Amino acid sequence: MTRPMQMNRRGFLASATGTLALLAAAPALAAGKVLNILSHRVHQAVLGEGEGDLMAGWKTANDADLAFTTFDSNPLMDRLFREASLPETEFSLGYMVDNRPTSDIARLFEPLDGWQEKDPIADFADLAPGLIKGMTIDGKLIGIPVRTATQALFYNEDLLEQAGFTAPPATLEELVAQAQKISADKIATGMVLASDLAVFPVMFARAFGGDFLTQDFRLLPDPAAMEQALTVLAGMFADGSLPRSYATTKNDDQVTWMQQGRAAFTVLPFARAAQLNNPEQSKFPGRIKAVGFPVTGGLVGKTPMAAVVEAWAMVIPANARDKDLAWSYIRQVSSPETTLGMALNGNGAARVSTFSDPRLIEKNPLAAIEAEALANARGAFPPFPEAARAQALLLEEVQLAVMGRKTPAEAVAAISERVAPLLP
Amino acid sequence: MRAESLLVPIGKTLAVAAILVWSLFPIVFIVASSVKPGQDIFAVPPQWVFEPTLQHYATLWAQWGVFFRGLWNSLLITIGATVLAVVASTCAGYAFSRHAARWLDLSVVALIAVRLIPPIVVTLPLFPIVNRLGLADTHLVLIVLYATFFVSLGTVLMRTFIDQIPRDLDEAAAIDGASRLTILWRVIVPLAAPGILAVAVFVIVFAWNEFLFAFIFTGTNAKTAPLVISEMIGSIDGVDWGVLFAASTVQLAPVLAFVILMNRYLVAGLTAGATKG
Numbered sequence: 091m092t093r094p095m096q097m098n099r100r101g102f103l104a105s106a107t108g109t110l111a112l113l114a115a116a117p118a119l120a121a122g123k124v125l126n127i128l129s130h131r132v133h134q135a136v137l138g139e140g141e142g143d144l145m146a147g148w149k150t151a152n153d154a155d156l157a158f159t160t161f162d163s164n165p166l167m168d169r170l171f172r173e174a175s176l177p178e179t180e181f182s183l184g185y186m187v188d189n190r191p192t193s194d195i196a197r198l199f200e201p202l203d204g205w206q207e208k209d210p211i212a213d214f215a216d217l218a219p220g221l222i223k224g225m226t227i228d229g230k231l232i233g234i235p236v237r238t239a240t241q242a243l244f245y246n247e248d249l250l251e252q253a254g255f256t257a258p259p260a261t262l263e264e265l266v267a268q269a270q271k272i273s274a275d276k277i278a279t280g281m282v283l284a285s286d287l288a289v290f291p292v293m294f295a296r297a298f299g300g301d302f303l304t305q306d307f308r309l310l311p312d313p314a315a316m317e318q319a320l321t322v323l324a325g326m327f328a329d330g331s332l333p334r335s336y337a338t339t340k341n342d343d344q345v346t347w348m349q350q351g352r353a354a355f356t357v358l359p360f361a362r363a364a365q366l367n368n369p370e371q372s373k374f375p376g377r378i379k380a381v382g383f384p385v386t387g388g389l390v391g392k393t394p395m396a397a398v399v400e401a402w403a404m405v406i407p408a409n410a411r412d413k414d415l416a417w418s419y420i421r422q423v424s425s426p427e428t429t430l431g432m433a434l435n436g437n438g439a440a441r442v443s444t445f446s447d448p449r450l451i452e453k454n455p456l457a458a459i460e461a462e463a464l465a466n467a468r469g470a471f472p473p474f475p476e477a478a479r480a481q482a483l484l485l486e487e488v489q490l491a492v493m494g495r496k497t498p499a500e501a502v503a504a505i506s507e508r509v510a511p512l513l514p
Numbered sequence: 515m516r517a518e519s520l521l522v523p524i525g526k527t528l529a530v531a532a533i534l535v536w537s538l539f540p541i542v543f544i545v546a547s548s549v550k551p552g553q554d555i556f557a558v559p560p561q562w563v564f565e566p567t568l569q570h571y572a573t574l575w576a577q578w579g580v581f582f583r584g585l586w587n588s589l590l591i592t593i594g595a596t597v598l599a600v601v602a603s604t605c606a607g608y609a610f611s612r613h614a615a616r617w618l619d620l621s622v623v624a625l626i627a628v629r630l631i632p633p634i635v636v637t638l639p640l641f642p643i644v645n646r647l648g649l650a651d652t653h654l655v656l657i658v659l660y661a662t663f664f665v666s667l668g669t670v671l672m673r674t675f676i677d678q679i680p681r682d683l684d685e686a687a688a689i690d691g692a693s694r695l696t697i698l699w700r701v702i703v704p705l706a707a708p709g710i711l712a713v714a715v716f717v718i719v720f721a722w723n724e725f726l727f728a729f730i731f732t733g734t735n736a737k738t739a740p741l742v743i744s745e746m747i748g749s750i751d752g753v754d755w756g757v758l759f760a761a762s763t764v765q766l767a768p769v770l771a772f773v774i775l776m777n778r779y780l781v782a783g784l785t786a787g788a789t790k791g
Contacts, residue, residue: 128733132751159733162745169733172638176645239750345752346556365752370569371552436751 123154125415128170128184131160133237133402136437137423144431148422154415163187174198174407182410183419186233188224188401192473196227200406203231205417212425216441220468223305225403233403234424235440237432239359240399240463241289242380242456244366249354252277258379261387262297265355266322269331272354280331282353284341288481289398290357291488292470294319296396297385302484302505303471307513313502318386320491320498327492337489348378357383359400360460361438380456382463399467401440476512483508544766548759555755570756574764578746581761584739588765591653591738592721595660599717600710602665607672607709608698612684625666633663637730644731651733659731660721668713675709676702715776722769739765 127134137144149155159181161169167190173179175198191199206214211234221235243265245258253272259265269280283290292302300315301308310316326332333339333353345365347353349372358366360380369375385395404423406416422428426441433439433450438460444450445461454460471477484505491501547555548570554561574581606625610618640659641650649655679702687697703710728738743765746758773780 130750131745131748135751157734159737160745161729161741162748163750165729165744169729172641176642179645342747342753346755349553350556350558352558362752368552371754371756373553373557 123152123415124157125154125183125412125419126157126159126181127419128159128161128166128173128181130163130166130185130402131158132437133185134158134160136237136432136435137428138431138435142435144428144435145419145422148419152415152418156419170405170407171195171198174409176409178409178411179407180411181407182412182416184405184407185236185402186405188221188233188235188403188469189471189473189477191225191227191232192475192477193228194475195473196230196232198408199232200408200410200413201230201232202234202406202417202420205413205420206231209417209421211421213441213443216426216443217424218440218442218464220399221401221403221440224401224469224472233405234420235401235403236423236437237402238399238438238440238464238467239361239401240438240460240467241293241357241383241397242360242363242460242463243383244348244356244358244362244378244380246278246348246351246354246374246378248374248377249278249351253354258381259384261384261390262294262322263387265384266326266331269326269355270329273330277354278351279333279347279353281326281355282333282339282344282347283336283357284339284344285337285489285492286485287341288470288484291316291319291323291484293357293383293398294323296398297383297389299385299389299393301396303480303509303513305468305472307472307474309510309513310502310506313506316505317498317502320488320501323488323492324494324498328494332492336492349373359438360456360463361436363456364436380459382459394466395463397463397467398470399464400469474512474514476514480509480512483512541766541770544759544762547755548763550756552754552756555759570754570760571764573754573757574760578742578757578761580737581739581742581764584737584742585764587653587732587736588722588738588740591656591660591736592718594653594657595664595721596714596717598657598661599664599668600714602661603668603672603713604703604706604710605698606665606669607674607676607706608702610669610673611676612681622670625669629663629666633726637727641730650731651735651737653736655731656721656724656727656736656738659727660717660724664713664717664720667716671713671716672706672709675706675712679705711776712780715773715780718772719769722765 143149145156159169160166166185167187170181170184170186173181173184186199211217217235218238221238222231225231225233225235243258249272250256250258250268253268253275255268255271259268265281271280272278273280288302295301295312295316298312298315298318300310300312300319302316303309304311323332327336333347344353344356344358345362348356348358348366349368351373363378363380366372366378367375372378383395383397384390385393404420406413406420410416423432424440426443429437429439429441429444430447430450433444433447434453439445439450442461442464445457445464450457471480474480487496487501487505487508490496491498496504549566549568550561550564551567552570554564610622644650644655683701683705684697687701692700723740724738725740725744728736728741729744732738732741739761743758743761746761747753
């Protein structure tokens, strides 16, 4: 009576155990020589696939395949640093954004100077020197720049024409005036900016020749410039040129507001042009254009705009299993021909010469403008352990000033007082 | 008096309507947006009338093959975790129900204490251990973790259900020569089926949607659908909202259908023992 039941139970347990064992063993069935890479999906996408696979030759030459594990930016950094802190990681290559490598983090990654000496990257000097500097920590090069995202001023040509403007603004004052008129005429909101990113107050401060934090950690090198920037932003909020929902506006809102024609101006990376003009998403395909962010009238022709640029670099974890293969990959990806191929696929190039290549100019009409902006661009602020808190404090004070809860002078004083103790 | 008697049902109706709108609006919005033309998703004023399109689903299929692999992984992991959690919870619930001892009471407290620990507290220290064991990016690690985190609640639920099954039945089976496992399998399990289903519903909903463990412990081979959806909310190249809503609808549909089908067991699970006197 009980035998059949016992058989069933055993059968059930055996089946369950077998299934679990099979599931556990599944990864072991993976292929032989594989370079495991931690990246954002976009890093993989710009390398192409199928017939357009830019790495096809490298794969054949090295008898290797690429296995990308992709995450969004912040989760990617989290995972990369955790993997690099293990005794050993199967990820021999990762992509790191340039606002992360502090001294502690840099120690987790392989110094690349020796690799460059032994087996150099072609035309290394062509890689933007500022980007190389950004990945040189404590005198050691830890990453090879591969992607840039330089901030641009996007405008909706249609809305500008409705307000009677035939050209985008050439100075910051013109930008404010155009945004005000478009708002006053109830055509659209003048400008949409996310309130939770430091990029925007930094851009406005730089338009006045100032900054938040320089690469050598000078806080508010020109406080008057930051005060002017906050005065402009507060004025735009007061007169309705910035949305009433400014305090809750996010990066994605900037895109949807522009696509829907709800705002005339915004600040986004050049690479977003394709998305803003995508006919399947945008009500103004082909009408949303970009220029470099303008400086204040008094600086035109004297001080070029230092737009904010975010750069990604390829790094090799110090605990990686196959560093030779990883360096070989880096050499190939950062070569002039692959850099151009990626740029044609929508990647912001890290090589200066790529922007002047006729093939890119033909495909991307913004290439020349982007190259000009990139020439003077730098990161929003340098990496340091308390950078996230410093950014949060900056944004808190900026929001208070923009919304009229503090005067710009009070906000600037508070930024100086609160952020200074966090600096290295 | 008559006005008062009318006010009560009207009030109830309004309250139910408000709860329904509050609960259903996000689902309706996601599903409707998945078949809206991209330009109309965030149109102001909202476009309530539109020509439905399956374009976002086509794009999802063409460009996000990894999402469907993620769905398959989610399915495997959900099934594995559910089987493991149900088996362990039923056995533990039976033991707690039919045996009394001080150490057993203490272990109940330990079970509940485990449940109170925030998952993030154990995940990060587990990361190097899982790597050392070679279990990173396997289905097994998620199956075990999901089951582990639900065994405590499942055990308490199953104990409550099994408590309601008369001990006389156990004793009658024992007199007939049944072993403990036979009693559990042949007597307890059939009668505690509603409880088992309730536990299963909880585990399924949790495992299908879980993000944190999957993010920490998987990469490619065992990557689940919620991880892929999170990637669609890209901070570098922007969000294709139509595709994101299509993926969310695909992810939502099976678990929503399952919960609706199993609704009465879920309620039974939540109210188990409520009238025990």
